Amino acid sequence: MESKKFAQHGMLVVVRSLVSDRRCLLTLMLALLMPMFARGESQPLTIAELFGFPSTNTDGTTPHTPVIQASDGNLYGTTTLGGNDGSGCVHGCAGTVFKLTLQGQITVLYTFASPYANGRTPRGGLVEGGDGYLYGTTISGGLSNYGVVFKISKTGQFQKLHDFCATFPCTEGTNPVGSLILGTDGNFYGTTSSPPAYSTVFRISPAGDYTVVANFHNAPTGNSQGLLQASDGNFYGAGFNGVFRLSPGGTLTTLYLFGTQPNDGSVGNGPLIQATDGNLYGVTANGGTGASGIVFRISLAGDYIKIFDMVRTVEGLSPNGLLQASDGNLYGTTAGAGPPLAGGVVYEITADGTLLRSASLTNATGIGSVAPLIQASDGKLYGTARGSGSGSAAGTVFVVDAGLPPSSAPTISIINIPSNAAYGGSFAPAYAYVGDGITSVTSNTTSICTVSSGVVNFVGVGTCTLVAHATATANYAAATGSPQPFSIAPLTTTISIYNIPSGAMYGGSFTPGYTYTGDGTPSVTSNTTATCTVAGTVVNFVGLGTCTLVAHATAGTNYAAVAGNPQSFAIAQATPAISINNIPSGAVYGGSFTPAYTYTGNGKTSATSNTPSTCTVSNKGLVSYVGVGTCTLVADATATANYAAATGSPQSFTIAQATTTIAIKNLPNTARTGRSFTPTYKYIGDGATSATSNTTGICTVSGGTVSFLATGTCTLVAHATAGSNFAAATGSDQSFTIK
Numbered sequence: 001m002e003s004k005k006f007a008q009h010g011m012l013v014v015v016r017s018l019v020s021d022r023r024c025l026l027t028l029m030l031a032l033l034m035p036m037f038a039r040g041e042s043q044p045l046t047i048a049e050l051f052g053f054p055s056t057n058t059d060g061t062t063p064h065t066p067v068i069q070a071s072d073g074n075l076y077g078t079t080t081l082g083g084n085d086g087s088g089c090v091h092g093c094a095g096t097v098f099k100l101t102l103q104g105q106i107t108v109l110y111t112f113a114s115p116y117a118n119g120r121t122p123r124g125g126l127v128e129g130g131d132g133y134l135y136g137t138t139i140s141g142g143l144s145n146y147g148v149v150f151k152i153s154k155t156g157q158f159q160k161l162h163d164f165c166a167t168f169p170c171t172e173g174t175n176p177v178g179s180l181i182l183g184t185d186g187n188f189y190g191t192t193s194s195p196p197a198y199s200t201v202f203r204i205s206p207a208g209d210y211t212v213v214a215n216f217h218n219a220p221t222g223n224s225q226g227l228l229q230a231s232d233g234n235f236y237g238a239g240f241n242g243v244f245r246l247s248p249g250g251t252l253t254t255l256y257l258f259g260t261q262p263n264d265g266s267v268g269n270g271p272l273i274q275a276t277d278g279n280l281y282g283v284t285a286n287g288g289t290g291a292s293g294i295v296f297r298i299s300l301a302g303d304y305i306k307i308f309d310m311v312r313t314v315e316g317l318s319p320n321g322l323l324q325a326s327d328g329n330l331y332g333t334t335a336g337a338g339p340p341l342a343g344g345v346v347y348e349i350t351a352d353g354t355l356l357r358s359a360s361l362t363n364a365t366g367i368g369s370v371a372p373l374i375q376a377s378d379g380k381l382y383g384t385a386r387g388s389g390s391g392s393a394a395g396t397v398f399v400v401d402a403g404l405p406p407s408s409a410p411t412i413s414i415i416n417i418p419s420n421a422a423y424g425g426s427f428a429p430a431y432a433y434v435g436d437g438i439t440s441v442t443s444n445t446t447s448i449c450t451v452s453s454g455v456v457n458f459v460g461v462g463t464c465t466l467v468a469h470a471t472a473t474a475n476y477a478a479a480t481g482s483p484q485p486f487s488i489a490p491l492t493t494t495i496s497i498y499n500i501p502s503g504a505m506y507g508g509s510f511t512p513g514y515t516y517t518g519d520g521t522p523s524v525t526s527n528t529t530a531t532c533t534v535a536g537t538v539v540n541f542v543g544l545g546t547c548t549l550v551a552h553a554t555a556g557t558n559y560a561a562v563a564g565n566p567q568s569f570a571i572a573q574a575t576p577a578i579s580i581n582n583i584p585s586g587a588v589y590g591g592s593f594t595p596a597y598t599y600t601g602n603g604k605t606s607a608t609s610n611t612p613s614t615c616t617v618s619n620k621g622l623v624s625y626v627g628v629g630t631c632t633l634v635a636d637a638t639a640t641a642n643y644a645a646a647t648g649s650p651q652s653f654t655i656a657q658a659t660t661t662i663a664i665k666n667l668p669n670t671a672r673t674g675r676s677f678t679p680t681y682k683y684i685g686d687g688a689t690s691a692t693s694n695t696t697g698i699c700t701v702s703g704g705t706v707s708f709l710a711t712g713t714c715t716l717v718a719h720a721t722a723g724s725n726f727a728a729a730t731g732s733d734q735s736f737t738i739k
Contacts, residue, residue, distance in 0.1 A: 044359065045357045045358065045400055046400070046401045047346060047399070047400050047401075048365060049390060050104045050396070050397045051100055051104045051397045052390035052396050053082070053389065053394040053396065055392035055394050057082030057083070057089070057093070058108070059082070059083075059106055060078075060111075061395055062081045062082075062386050062394065062395050063077060063371070063384040063395050063397070064080050064371060064384070065122065065123065065124055065179065065371050066372050066374055067100065068127065068134075068374060069382075069472050070134065071132065072154060074102070076098070076134055078095060078097055079395070080122065080123060081121075083095060083111030085111050089113065091114035093111050093112065094114075094116065094120040096109075096112070097109045097122070097134070097136070109158075117160075118142070118148065118158065119140075120139075121139050121141070122139070124176060124178050126179070127182050127188065128182075128472075129151070129182060129188070130186060130438055130440040132153070133153055134151065134153075135150070135161075135182075135188055137180060142160070143163040144163065144165045144170075146170075148162060148164065149164075149176070151206070161204060161207075161208035171212065172192075173193075173212065173215075174192055174193070174194050175194040176190050177192070178191050178224065178271060180204075181227050181228070183203070183229055184229060186453065187203045188205075188206070189202070189229070191224060198217040200212050201216075201235065213250045214250045216239075219244065221237075221239035221241050221243060222241050223237070224272075226271035230280065231278065234246060234247055235248070236280055237271070241266075242254060242255070242256050243280075245302075255302035256298060256304040263289045265294040265296060265306060266287035268282060268284055268285075269282075269284060269318065269321070271321050273322050276328060277351060278300070280299070281322050282295075282322065283295050283319040283332065284319075285319070286318070288306065288309040288310060290310060290311050292309075292316070292318070292334075292337070293318055293334070294319075295310075295332070295353065297351070306353075307351075308353040313337065313339065315345050315358055316335070316345040317336055317337045320333050320371055321372035325381065326375060327402075327404055329350055330349050330350070330351060331346065332373065333369040334347070336368060338360050341362060341363075342367075343388065344360075344368060344385070345358050345361060346359050346369075346373070363388040364390075366395060368385055368388075368395075370386060371384050379402075379407060380399050380400060381399070382398070383400065384398070385398060407477050410479045411432075411479060412435075413468055413484065414429045414466060414468050415430050416429060421464070422458065423458055423489070423491045426455050426457045426458060429456060431470075433468075433470055435470055441454070443456070443464065444466070445462070445463060447459070448461070449466070449488065460488065461489065462488060463485050463487055466483070468481035468484070469481070491559060493518045494515075494516075494564065495518075495522060495553050495562050496564045497515075497524065497549060497551050497567055498515045500567050501569055503572070504569055505572050505573065506542075506543070506544055506572070506573055506574045507600070507601065507602060508574070511539070512551065516551075516553055518558070518562070520556040523554075524552065525550050526549055527549070527566060530545075531543040531546060532547035532549070545570070546569070546570055549567050549568075550565075550567070551563070551567070574600065576646050577648065578636065578646040578647070578648045579597065580635050583633075584653055586656075587631070587653060588656050589627070589725040589726070593622075594621060595633065597637075601637055601642075601646065602640050602642070602643060603637035603639060603640050603643055603645065604638045605637050606621060607634065608633070608636065609631065609632070610632040610634060610650060611631050612626075613626070614629045614630060625655045630655075634650055635648035658725060659726075659729070662689065662719065663681065663682045663731045663734065664680070664682075664734050665682040671708050671736055671737065672739055673709070673710060673738060673739070676707040678706070679691045679706060683729070684726075685723060685725075686725055687721040687726055687728060687729070688721045691716050691718050693714065693717075694715040694717060694733060698710050698711075698712040698714045698715075699714035710738065711739055712737070713737055715735045717732075717733055718734070719731070
């Protein structure tokens with residue numbers, strides 16, 4: 001007789017698959033209910049629909065992603081289909097961004113509509129930035145139909161930040177999956193999934209500056225659907241085949257591969273979480289003892305243990321990501337199965353894998369949840385379901401009452417408000433705050449003080465008023481502090497020339513730079529006009545002897561006029577030096593450059609070559625790369641009345657072989673078995689050309705001729721050997737069909 005054990009606060013209940021009579025059934029029910037009433041949270045998990053997406057599609061349908069609770073207390077999320085473009089979506093609508101109050105009132109903020117230039121089908125959730133905007137991705141649409149990154153305000157102002165693979169060749173990744181996360185550096189991080197580039201982890205700034213952090217080509221774990229930045233500053237994910245760590249600098253490390261131990265899970269699903277014990281927790285969609293998925297724990301060092309097996313008829317199958325709620329327990333959902341009439345399950349386990357409570361997702365609450373839960377400030381858990389609900393099977397946002405109390409809203413304030421601020425200064429706020437949200441500050445007086453990258457800058461004179469903020473998290477509500485004012489006073493400043501020349505020579509000049517922090521206009525005057533004069537902003541050396549200058553600044557809005565102390569230097573007879581200041585660092589055969597000179601005289605400049613077999617100099621001064629090896633040049637200047645002739649030191653650089661490309665330019669349009677063709681090549685170089693076949697069962701190469709052996713796809717690669725002046729070249733795969 002089969003049985004399954006449930007541990008509830010140390011009590012074991014054995015549910016036997018056969019219950020012989022009513023007395024056994026009554027005993028069974030009491031055994032199931034009594035431990036639950038003995039819990040600190042005495043109630044069962046209860047699930048209710050918060051909002052059902054209607055079959056009219058105007059609010060969107062089929063949500064695949066979690067909702068978030070933003071700093072205004074409302075829930076925000078996306079749907080993958082439907083919407084309202086104002087014209088009945090005649091040409092197609094493919095998803096929405098929506099706002100949902102905790103009372104179930106929905107507002108559609110944006111519809112992704114044909115021709116989908118701003119994206120199509122959001123398959124990742126939203127994240128709130130420090131600027132209060134919501135950031136997200138779509139899996140397709142955009143300029144090349146490979147997806148976009150976008151930002152949207154809480155009132156619906158939409159801005160596309162990035163098109164994936166807008167130009168080719170493309171190595172940045174396409175079709176983003178999973179939700180973005182906000183990194184501790186203020187940038188957002190996400191993952192991509194599909195060709196033509198390999199899957200990647202990317203970083204994007206709030207302004208849209210995009211960088212590939214890592215490429216998962218040949219990575220054993222595969223990429224994940226979403227990331228976690230842990231307490232050590234590294235990023236972690238559960239890929240198809242295992243768990244990886246990624247440093248902010250892009251170093252990938254495999255922590256664990258599924259299949260290392262028996263029944264240890266397969267197909268990592270959803271982002272990892274870091275629990276209060278410092279360990280990471282995640283799920284796999286498949287594998288485990290019942291082949292329905294597992295929950296696992298892994299340390300930051302890679303110590304892995306399976307803590308829970310899904311049972312298809314109890315917890316369902318294909319679990320999604322986890323949530324550690326305010327009671328310290330782990331909550332999750334499964335995408336399907338469960339008890340009779342269920343379409344997935346919400347379950348609660350301890351951090352050591354003891355099942356505490358579970359409840360079925362049904363047609364009334366919504367079924368087919370494929371996203372993690374969140375805990376809102378009211379203590380309740382919120383999730384999304386892809387189907388059913390009161391809106392005629394179009395999906396729901398549902399709420400789970402686990403008996404958890406509302407989170408207490410933390411307070412926040414700036415603890416290092418300056419007491420003697422002066423115009424032109426700045427400071428980095430520190431906060432009095434107990435919570436795990438992202439802290440930030442805003443200015444109510446932007447004409448007096450502004451905030452940039454977390455630093456408060458004093459841009460005017462008067463009263464600066466700042467407000468501290470912290471974003472909402474799973475365990476803490478968003479926090480906004482009280483206004484905190486302080487005074488910014490005018491600044492008394494000084495001025496001096498910071499680049500007085502130490503080796504001035506007749507005929508030269510310089511443009512003074514000033515050590516000055518005011519808002520007046522700086523200038524300079526000469527006390528010795530027989531030796532040096534000022535024209536505009538330039539000081540000219542017109543005689544030999546001592547030049548004495550005085551720096552000045554006019555009065556500005558926040559600064560008084562100021563005159564510096566006299567500053568003197570000597571001007572000597574000109575014995576100029578000369579050198580070429582643009583020696584190339586990556587010269588290759590066949591190239592050229594025109595030398596530019598560092599020279600303070602008025603003679604005629606030129607260059608000569610000490611190595612004419614490698615580089616030559618034309619009458620017009622153009623240096624040409626005529627060989628491979630070391631090119632040595634010498635700069636010269638002719639003599640004039642006030643300057644001696646100048647010859648520089650030899651300056652050498654390396655001329656390397658030229659790199660080139662090669663491709664077969666006569667691939668057959670119609671190829672039939674038993675025939676052949678002789679490739680010709682698009683190639684500039686001095687190597688010997690050839691081709692090889694990657695599909696020798698379909699086509700072979702012999703003596704420069706490609707023979708068609710069998711029907712299918714023939715893939716050829718063009719090659720060229722290294723020559724005297726050109727490096728070896730290998731082309732890209734080129735394929736055609738043999739019929």
